[in-house]
Amino acid sequence: MTQTSEKKEQYLSIGAEATLEKRKILGKNIVVKTRVVKGYRNPLLDAPLRRERTSHEAKMLHAVKKWGVTTPTIYLVEPHTSTIYMEYVDAPRLKHVLLDTKIKNTEKMRLCNELGKIIAIFHKHHLIHGDLTTSNVLVRRNKNFKNKKTINELVMIDFGLSTYSHKIEDEAVDLVNLKKTFTATHSTLNEGWGEIQKGYLENGGEKKVLKQMSEVESRIRYA
Ligand SMILES: Nc1ncnc2c1ncn2[C@@H]1O[C@H](COP(=O)(O)OP(=O)(O)OP(=O)(O)O)[C@@H](O)[C@H]1O
Ligand SMILES: [Mg+2]
Structure with a gap:
């Protein structure tokens, strides 16, 4: 070499x-x-x-x-x-995991749900990540010492563009950015985006933010 x-x-x-x-x-x-x-x-x-x-x-x-x-x-x-x-997190990006045909769809949906839950935690604390993509999430195997089961956990990275904001608009834009890249990169993953939204709402993410997304999207469309 x-x-x-x-x-x-x-x-x-x-x-x-x-x-x-x-x-x-x-x-x-x-x-x-x-x-x-x-x-x-x-x-x-x-x-x-x-x-x-x-x-x-x-x-x-x-x-x-x-x-x-x-x-x-x-x-x-x-x-x-x-x-x-x-x-150093020895783990693939969520993007590669979701594109991997060897990984079961149920596991992919669980990871999408988990991602939605994490974004809800950010927004609950008024943190806008600013660069939500499936390349900025790593999927690490994690062994639970109690029940000896190994599960995949999400490791969040790339906070260089993050900001604090109390505005629903900013939370909606954060999600619209993810939706744009997610639906383009994972177009065959039916229900994936739905599962992210589900996890978001299950963990305290607000419905009005999801509603605001449609407004942001239509503004982008007609801009
Ligand atoms: N702690 C880490 N452990 C392992 N791999 C990492 C780690 N941090 C980043 N990476 C890998 O490097 C890639 C780029 O990292 P990151 O997203 O932080 O930088 P970037 O996208 O170039 O940054 P920016 O968006 O600020 O320009 C990630 O997608 C991931 O594959
Ligand atoms: Mg990055």
Whole structure:
């Protein structure tokens, strides 16, 4: 294996906003997420913006844990290099699980329901995730030590665009964004979107938010 290919394999993702690298430090797999320099932005604006987004994302990844939502544990935040060092979650994205033909439909529906429930927790606490997609959710096998059963649990990531808001409109937009990518990516998963909505309502998500979604959607259609 060449030096270059070894290096390449370490990258989990190279996006427009951030690069994510898997590294081994003191025998532990970790993820290093670094926000990239935006050449088109004035450096005087770009640096503080990246610093602020990095600190904000780390804060949110940690904050949601107290509501019972699973996220990678943060090990270190380095605002001056716009870098977060966090736990490596050895798990596929929800997107791949939902597209996997070997996985039973009932399990896929359970995961969709679970996702709806987690979004309801966010909205109950006035947190708008801002980038809800099935790529920003990981599905980890988790062994319950009491009954020895293994179940799939959802691990939420990518809180860089999250905000706090008390507006129903913002909650509706959060869900419309998910619906758009969900229905496009998982068009064959009948009932999937319905199950997300069901989980949302079962966990305290408000009907009026779902109603507001139709308004947001019609505005997008006629814009
Ligand atoms: N803690 C983690 N453990 C394992 N894999 C991760 C972890 N965090 C992110 N990933 C992987 O890296 C991908 C990109 O991560 P993330 O969504 O945080 O960045 P991004 O989409 O590039 O960020 P942004 O939307 O802020 O530009 C994820 O879809 C996931 O596959
Ligand atoms: Mg992402």
